Amino acid sequence: MTANETSILVPDAKGLGLAAKIWGNGGLVAFPTETVYGLGADARNDMAVAAIYAAKGRPSFNPLIVHVADVAMVETYCDMTDVAHQLAAAFWPGALTLVLPLRVDAGISGLVTAGLATLAVRVPDHPIAQNLLAEFGGPVAAPSANPSGRISPTSAAHVIAGLSGRIDAIVDGGTCGVGVESTIVDCSGAMPLVLRAGGISTEALEACLGATLATPSDPATPSAPGQLLSHYAPQGSVRLNARHFDPHETGLGFGAVDAPFNLSPTGDVVEAAANLFAMLHKLDAMGATHIAVSPVPDHGLGRAINDRLKRAAAPRD
Ligand code: TXA
Ligand code: MG
Numbered sequence: 001m002t003a004n005e006t007s008i009l010v011p012d013a014k015g016l017g018l019a020a021k022i023w024g025n026g027g028l029v030a031f032p033t034e035t036v037y038g039l040g041a042d043a044r045n046d047m048a049v050a051a052i053y054a055a056k057g058r059p060s061f062n063p064l065i066v067h068v069a070d071v072a073m074v075e076t077y078c079d080m081t082d083v084a085h086q087l088a089a090a091f092w093p094g095a096l097t098l099v100l101p102l103r104v105d106a107g108i109s110g111l112v113t114a115g116l117a118t119l120a121v122r123v124p125d126h127p128i129a130q131n132l133l134a135e136f137g138g139p140v141a142a143p144s145a146n147p148s149g150r151i152s153p154t155s156a157a158h159v160i161a162g163l164s165g166r167i168d169a170i171v172d173g174g175t176c177g178v179g180v181e182s183t184i185v186d187c188s189g190a191m192p193l194v195l196r197a198g199g200i201s202t203e204a205l206e207a208c209l210g211a212t213l214a215t216p217s218d219p220a221t222p223s224a225p226g227q228l229l230s231h232y233a234p235q236g237s238v239r240l241n242a243r244h245f246d247p248h249e250t251g252l253g254f255g256a257v258d259a260p261f262n263l264s265p266t267g268d269v270v271e272a273a274a275n276l277f278a279m280l281h282k283l284d285a286m287g288a289t290h291i292a293v294s295p296v297p298d299h300g301l302g303r304a305i306n307d308r309l310k311r312a313a314a315p316r317d
Contacts, residue, residue, distance in 0.1 A: 036176055040142040045109060077108060077139060078103060087187070095198060096200045098122070102118055154281075180277070183198035184198065199304065250283060261282065273301040
């Protein structure tokens with residue numbers, strides 16, 4: 001199915017029924033999750049998954065996260081390790097993606113895993129996503145619903161601005177509560193490894209497991225294959241750790257600073273995560289050419305925020 005007009009669906013029984021039917025026919029539907037909007041397709045359908053890459057203009061070496069309604073369904077596609085069971089019990093449904101050994105008979109498209117022997121899976125904690133995945137009853141591959149390299153969408157309006165005319169439908173579910181993507185933990189090896197900081201803090205994961213987790217330190221050598229250095233980029237340039245804002249700059253503040261936009265005037269990293277992408281979208285919409293961002297503390301969700309800001313500020317090709 002190739003889209004040229006994108007329908008906006010209301011998240012009632014009729015709208016969700018229609019969305020599930022579009023997935024069943026190999027189409028693309030964007031839907032809200034608690035982290036960001038996802039661009040979903042049937043993960044078993046090669047043509048449908050290829051259409052995701054085409055709509056986003058995404059490099060095809062980048063594997064996708066599969067979304068399912070519950071843990072029982074995860075176990076039909078993956079082997080759950082002990083650590084995975086522990087993390088799933090504590091954080092699913094929620095903003096956590098687990099990388100697990102893929103079962104050979106899983107039937108997941110090789111385009112989803114980019115040929116890897118592992119699968120990234122998540123049970124999202126958003127009532128609309130939950131109902132939609134239950135209605136569809138199958139695995140849904142869904143990257144964030146933005147053109148490749150651009151800012152992730154936290155509202156249906158962001159999705160429309162980036163992908164209208166390129167996808168079949170959007171389920172409008174308002175604003176995403178968490179605002180940054182899920183944390184990715186690789187549970188396929190001997191030791192769990194945090195591949196991407198995200199909506200569940202490393203501190204919370206470590207408290208659950210009673211152990212310190214390893215994190216890949218160099219963003220230039222990503223171990224989540226999709227962690228490209230330049231990403232989440234607004235149109236304007238981005239300067240980080242700004243203690244002051246120059247006259248030609250538009251300030252994106254954090255804490256008690258005077259700036260036209262402020263991620264969290266009270267210095268709350270959770271609030272800042274929820275505001276991050278929406279404010280970057282607003283800076284784009286107003287045509288800001290030089291964006292300067294206050295320092296954000298590197299703990300809790302601050303780690304995910306700093307990861308995204310570093311990529312937004314990275315040199316672009
Ligand atoms: O919150 C989220 O995770 C959102 C919502 C829609 O669920 N999704 C999302 O997907 O951020 P995406 O495609 O933008 O990011 C997927 C990340 C990439 O960095 C990719 O490299 C990594 O997951 N990934 C996928 N499969 C993997 C695997 N088998 N091993 C390691 N990393 C994997
Ligand atoms: Mg993304």
